[in-house]
């Protein structure tokens with residue numbers, strides 16, 4: 001098709017245009033940023049390796065990439081203990097909202113009035129500080145999804161989902177209370193989904209077998225998630241058929257599990273399946289799914305742990321669906337700094353301690369979040385994300401046309417982008433070579449690379465990335 005041709009044509013000029021852009025673009029558009037990567041060693045460097053050998057106290061040493069110097073890290077750049085400065089397009093598994101050491105956050109932390117919030121971590125469920133309701137209003141409630149006036153804070157993403165599931169079960173049982181006890185209820189999830197690694201969440205996580213190995217699970221229904229063809233606009237007919245097939249299966253499963261005596265109390269879904277390989281579905285798909293949930297009396301839980309916080313170009317990815325009543329529960333964590341979930345009034349548990357743990361979040365994170373939201377508004381960061389997201393996806397289309405043997409299925413919304421690599425071994429090699437050239441990226445799914453920059457990632461950074469990625473790909477040709 002014409003589009004592909006023009007992409008291919010543009011692709012031939014990429015090297016040139018990138019070189020031009022990185023020379024001509026203003027040095028930096030983020031005040032507290034560095035002006036580019038700077039590499040002294042291969043990563044991990046000697047100091048990282050020595051520290052790694054000393055670090056025998058954790059079960060997770062095998063997962064450690066390298067050790068970091070967070071004092072020296074700034075803006076879009078993560079600095080490691082060997083003095084390597086990398087453009088960070090993975091941002092601590094997508095959890096740094098406005099870059100490292102943002103001056104507004106440093107200022108907030110240096111304010112003596114905030115010291116007691118940092119030093120004393122309360123058991124929020126029983127002894128919250130006086131300013132807690134105000135801080136919630138300033139932070140989480142100021143970005144509450146449409147139709148949701150209540151929020152429950154939690155510590156991490158899994159703990160937010162775990163408690164959101166409980167809230168759905170309690171709500172479901174309250175609708176049809178008969179005998180007390182532990183009922184046979186279920187949550188419907190999707191193939192390729194990731195909702196966390198705790199026991200309940202794990203029962204709805206289906207991204208990689210290793211997460212589930214040896215751990216017992218529930219007999220809960222798992223529906224197919226649409227396998228779409230990209231770019232979406234070129235395959236709308238085929239994709240609509242695929243989505244209709246999945247929706248039909250969802251309804252069949254709901255009926256089947258009701259007949260089995262394990263009715264579906266809730267449906268949980270990510271707006272973009274992230275860990276599972278950046279799988280997208282259309283706004284129509286989500287609107288229909290929302291209607292199916294209503295029709296069958298199931299709560300609808302949208303897991304925005306990875307998509308929430310602005311990198312799709314809207315604060316919540318579900319805003320792209322254009323609905324007044326998008327969900328009954330929306331969970332969050334990562335870029336929101338605190339975990340938790342928003343919910344409708346009906347999903348408020350009827351008695352204290354039914355949804356409860358010791359900390360139930362952390363007020364110091366609400367303090368930081370309120371400031372992060374100020375920065376997002378003041379610096380129009382959602383518009384910036386939309387702008388740099390366009391530059392990023394166009395650059396990926398061009399590279400894909402230039403390296404058809406390596407790259408395929410470029411896709412994204414805002415800067416929440418991904419691209420597939422021909423196989424897992426090539427992906428690993430590309431990730432390591434890019435890192436040694438000063439660009440930090442992450443994988444997802446079987447063979448995708450995902451892009452998860454902070455919200456302060458501008459056009460300028462996109463072009464630095466495209467130049468380096470281009471060099472790395474040329475080595476794999």
Ligand SMILES: Cc1ncc(COP(=O)(O)O)c(C=O)c1O
Pocket residue numbers: 093156157158159161194195196197270274275303304305306307333334
């Ligand atoms: C969509 C989604 N849900 C839940 C989780 C789990 O969050 P956490 O790792 O904070 O427990 C993640 C983590 O990556 C996620 O991407």
